[in-house]
Amino acid sequence: MKILVPVKRVIDxxxxxxxxxxxxxxxxxxxxxxxxxxxxISVEEAIRLKEAGKAEEIVAVSVGxxxxxxxxxxxxxxGADRAILVMTDEEVEPLGVAKILAxxxxxxxxxxxxxxxxxxxxxxxxxxxxxxxxxxxxQGTFANTVELDADSIEVKREIDxxxxxxxxxxxxxxxxxxxxxxxxxxxxxxxxxxxxxxLDEKTPADYGVDISPRLTTTNVSEPPVRQAGxxxxxxxxxxxxxxxxxxx
Amino acid sequence: xxxxxxxEHDNTEMKDATLAVVTAASQLGEVHALVxxxxxASVGEQAAKVAGVSTVHVADDDSLANQLPENAAPLIATxxxxxxxxxxxxxxxxxxxxxxxxxxxxxxxxSDILSVxxxxxxxxxxxxxxxxxxxxxxDAKKVITVRGTAFDKAATEGGSASVxxxxxxxxxxxxxFVSEEIAKSERPELTSAKIxxxxxxxxxxxxxxxxxxxxxxxxxxxxIGASRAAVDAGYVPNDYQVGQTGKIVAPEVxxxxxxxxxxxxxxxxxxxxxIVAINKxxxxxxxxxxxxxxxxxxxxxxxxxTGKV
Numbered sequence: 001m002k003i004l005v006p007v008k009r010v011i012d013x014x015x016x017x018x019x020x021x022x023x024x025x026x027x028x029x030x031x032x033x034x035x036x037x038x039x040x041i042s043v044e045e046a047i048r049l050k051e052a053g054k055a056e057e058i059v060a061v062s063v064g065x066x067x068x069x070x071x072x073x074x075x076x077x078x079g080a081d082r083a084i085l086v087m088t089d090e091e092v093e094p095l096g097v098a099k100i101l102a103x104x105x106x107x108x109x110x111x112x113x114x115x116x117x118x119x120x121x122x123x124x125x126x127x128x129x130x131x132x133x134x135x136x137x138x139q140g141t142f143a144n145t146v147e148l149d150a151d152s153i154e155v156k157r158e159i160d161x162x163x164x165x166x167x168x169x170x171x172x173x174x175x176x177x178x179x180x181x182x183x184x185x186x187x188x189x190x191x192x193x194x195x196x197x198x199l200d201e202k203t204p205a206d207y208g209v210d211i212s213p214r215l216t217t218t219n220v221s222e223p224p225v226r227q228a229g230x231x232x233x234x235x236x237x238x239x240x241x242x243x244x245x246x247x248x
Numbered sequence: 249x250x251x252x253x254x255x256e257h258d259n260t261e262m263k264d265a266t267l268a269v270v271t272a273a274s275q276l277g278e279v280h281a282l283v284x285x286x287x288x289a290s291v292g293e294q295a296a297k298v299a300g301v302s303t304v305h306v307a308d309d310d311s312l313a314n315q316l317p318e319n320a321a322p323l324i325a326t327x328x329x330x331x332x333x334x335x336x337x338x339x340x341x342x343x344x345x346x347x348x349x350x351x352x353x354x355x356x357x358x359s360d361i362l363s364v365x366x367x368x369x370x371x372x373x374x375x376x377x378x379x380x381x382x383x384x385x386x387d388a389k390k391v392i393t394v395r396g397t398a399f400d401k402a403a404t405e406g407g408s409a410s411v412x413x414x415x416x417x418x419x420x421x422x423x424x425f426v427s428e429e430i431a432k433s434e435r436p437e438l439t440s441a442k443i444x445x446x447x448x449x450x451x452x453x454x455x456x457x458x459x460x461x462x463x464x465x466x467x468x469x470x471x472i473g474a475s476r477a478a479v480d481a482g483y484v485p486n487d488y489q490v491g492q493t494g495k496i497v498a499p500e501v502x503x504x505x506x507x508x509x510x511x512x513x514x515x516x517x518x519x520x521x522x523i524v525a526i527n528k529x530x531x532x533x534x535x536x537x538x539x540x541x542x543x544x545x546x547x548x549x550x551x552x553x554t555g556k557v
Contacts, residue, residue, distance in 0.1 A: 016511055017375040026379050038493075094347070095356045118493060122374050124359045129317065129347035138318050138422035141344050144486065154426060158486045159340040160439075160495070165426040166316065172422075178476065178493065179486060214356035219382040223373070226518055229539035231530075235552045238524070241540045245522050247443065247501040248468065248557045 001055045001150075001170075003046045004110040005080065006101055006131075007039040007062050009071040010121040023219045026121075035071045038116025040078075041176040044183040045146065046114050047079035054148050055112070057081050061104055063097050065089050069199065076194035077186030083199040092204070094122075096211030098130035103207040105135060110171065112153065117142050117175040128175035138168035142177040249277030249367060252305075252327055254336035254345065255295050259285045259313065262294040264440045265337035267401035269394045273335045274300045274402070275364040276390075280331065281305070281409070284320050284417075286313035292411050299406040309417035315341055318422035321348035326416060328353055333390035338496070339439075342393050350391035357391040358383060362398040376492040376515035396439055397498035397519055431485060438490065441471030443501045446490055446517070449477035450506025450527070450546060457483040460546065461505060464554045473497065473517075475507045491516035506546045509534030526550065 011017055012032040020027050035043075049055040060075035061084040062068040072083035086100055105113065118125035132139035140146070140155025144163060147154040156165045158177045186194070204211050232238050242248045251273040256263040266281075273279045280303045281295040292306040305327065311319045324345070328334055334349055336342030338360045350357040361370040362380065369384045370392070438444060445465040451457040457478065465472045473495070474488040490497055492515040502520035507513060509525070509532055517523070518537055525538035528545050535541045542549060 011375070013512070017378045019379045026375055093356050095351065095354075098351060120376065120492070123376065123492065124357070125343050126347035126350070126357050126359065129344065130351035132318075133321060133348040133351035136422070139344070139348065140423075141317075142340060157340075160487060161428075161430040162485060162487050163429040164314070165428070166314075167424050167426050168422065177486075179480065214387050215358065215383045215385050217381050217383050218369070220374070220379050221382075223377055223380050223518075226523075226537045228536050229523075229541065231535070231541040231543060235542070235544075235549055235556060238526075238540060238542050238549075238553060239556045242501070242524070242557065245501075245539075247522060247524075 001112065002057045002059065002108065002110040003049065003055045004105060004108055004113045005042050005046050005058060005060045005075065006113065006115040006127070007043065007060055007071055007075055008036045008119045009033050009062065009064050009068040010036045010119050013037050013120055019220055019222045023221060025217070025220050033067070035074050036116050036119045038118060038176050040183040041178070041180050042114040042116055043075045043078050043080060044181045045176060048181065049148055050079070059084065059108055059110065061086070061101065063088065063092050063100055072199055073194050074186060076197045077191040078184060082197055084202060085199060086202045086204060088204050091213070092211050093213050093215060094124050094126035095130055095214065097127050098134055099209040099211060100204060100207050101131050102134040103209060112148070112171060113173045115175055117177055128173050132173040138172045140166055140168055140172060141175045143174050144177055144179050146174060146180070249332045250330070251276050251279055251333045251335055252331040253279060253281045254334070254342060255281050255283045255291060256337050256339055256341055257283065257285060257288065257291040259288045260290060262291050264401060265339050265396050266295070267298065267404065268396040268399040269335050269337050270298055270300055270402040271399040272361065272364055272394045273333070276333055276367060278302055282324065282327065283307070284312045284315055284323065286310050294404070296409040296411050297405055297407050299403040301407050301409040304409050304411045305414045306411060307414040307417050311417050311419040314425040315345065316423045316425065317345045317348045318420040319417065320345050321352055322420065323414070323417055324349045325352040327414065328389055333392060335392045335394055338393040338395050346391055346393050353389050353391065355387045355389050355391045356385065357393065358385060359393050360395045361392055362395055376511055377518070378511065395496060397496055431487065435465070436469070436471045438471045438473055438495050438497055441499050443468045443470035443503070444473045444497055444499045445470045445503045445505065446473035446475070446507060447478055447483070447505050448475040448507030449481060451478060451483055454483040460550045464550055467554055467557055475513050504534050504538070505550055507534055508532045509537065
């Protein structure tokens with residue numbers, strides 16, 4: 001079985017984003033970039049399925065700038081077999097990414113696509129569901145546990161009230177939540193080996209889909225800043241304060 | 249503009265998350281509500297009473313019992329032929345279904361809106377709420393998810409909408425429901441609780457979490473939340489998580505206990521009216537957003553607080 005793992009290069013999750021003063025966006029110049037944390041979990045899960053003998057090949061794919069190569073090399077160093085970079089300097093919206101991925105799925109014919117439930121930059125939480133819709137496949141979103149068989153997958157999903165389990169015939173799309181696994185670090189020898197693994201470069205034009213943006217961002221601003229309040233001395237003072245604001 | 253609002257429910261009761269979406273939709277135009285479920289007639293009746301709703305469409309079918317997106321999305325896409333905007337709550341149900349609808353309609357979804365600026369322009373948080381983007385859509389039909397804490401709740405009484413049955417539901421054969429583990433609790437739900445007591449990794453174990461956090465929450469009639477670290481460590485189940493990718497809450501009072509305040513956690517609670525932080529590390533970032541801070545060992549301070557409120 002082949003597994004396709006779409007990954008995105010985003011601001012590192014430890015970096016506090018800074019809004020540009022001209023309101024055009026978030027300043028990403030000289031900011032540390034990494035693989036979207038949810039996508040790391042996706043890569044890890046695919047590798048574990050391969051290690052368990054349930055998958056033969058893992059193909060990582062990214063839609064993004066030339067530097068997204070680094071993100072794909074990370075996936076390869078973790079254990080993906082080969083990679084496809086669909087190179088563009090334009091920002092591609094989830095709908096556009098899903099359309100490109102649908103074309104890649106047609107070419108590659110994976111039985112399973114595993115991707116992060118959301119990217120921590122635009123926080124959209126859309127691409128996996130959209131891809132499943134375009135392909136007419138089932139979707140197991142916000143996965144906490146997956147159980148893969150030859151022709152179906154059971155996905156235990158993190159939902160607002162607790163957990164829900166669904167069963168999907170293959171092929172299917174799974175999006176990952178935080179508790180699915182803890183991604184490994186790539187070892188140095190594997191990082192070296194990853195440099196020799198195949199990485200194909202494509203462009204959106206190769207797939208012939210319309211990815212022109214539907215949304216225009218007219219302004220990006222700082223959220224209202226919360227001022228730090230007061231440090232109280234002890235529990236009695238805390239109780240008095242809570243009473244003063246009417247909390248108790 | 250004619251809008252279609254996805255009603256959040258469990259086939260018996262309409263959930264509060266629906267009400268903020270009705271408010272957002274009413275800023276765009278006429279509000280129709282959509283109940284997808286099985287044996288869900290009572291939910292249709294509740295939705296019909298919500299102020300501002302003019303029509304309720306009820307699709308009652310076995311294939312919709314668990315609102316599987318593979319079955320729900322095609323039906324919604326068909327209904328969108330006679331509606332201009334589809335709005336769903338940014339809950340796990342809404343987030344599961346709405347993008348599937350958007351792709352079927354070839355529309356770029358606008359996720360998690362904070363405000364309606366005009367018929368085609370909205371604000372939404374990006375980068376864990378560290379930036380607010382104003383976005384304008386060029387799509388003729390709109391697909392939107394709504395952040396519940398950003399809009400007032402529509403009144404649950406006062407409306408008298410007509411209820412219409414919707415046919416055409418079918419099992420797409422792409423998914424089936426297996427089971428559900430839903431915690432039964434007398435506690436207020438996190439997203440509607442007036443007070444939330446939330447615990448972090450500093451609690452150290454699920455036993456200590458229960459021993460320290462629960463009595464205070466009981467005393468205050470509060471909901472219980474947790475940081476990602478506490479959930480990852482297994483102190484509490486996943487549905488307790490407050491943060492960028494967990495639940496977004498904005499109670500009257502949020503009491504953060506042993507939570508350092510990573511930006512991902514702050515993203516989920518910084519719109520609370522009053523934030524209280526108890527942490528022994530005086531440099532913890534949580535103190536930068538807290539209205540009332542107490543630098544103390546939580547194992548001493550929290551039981552004392554429980555005794556005094």
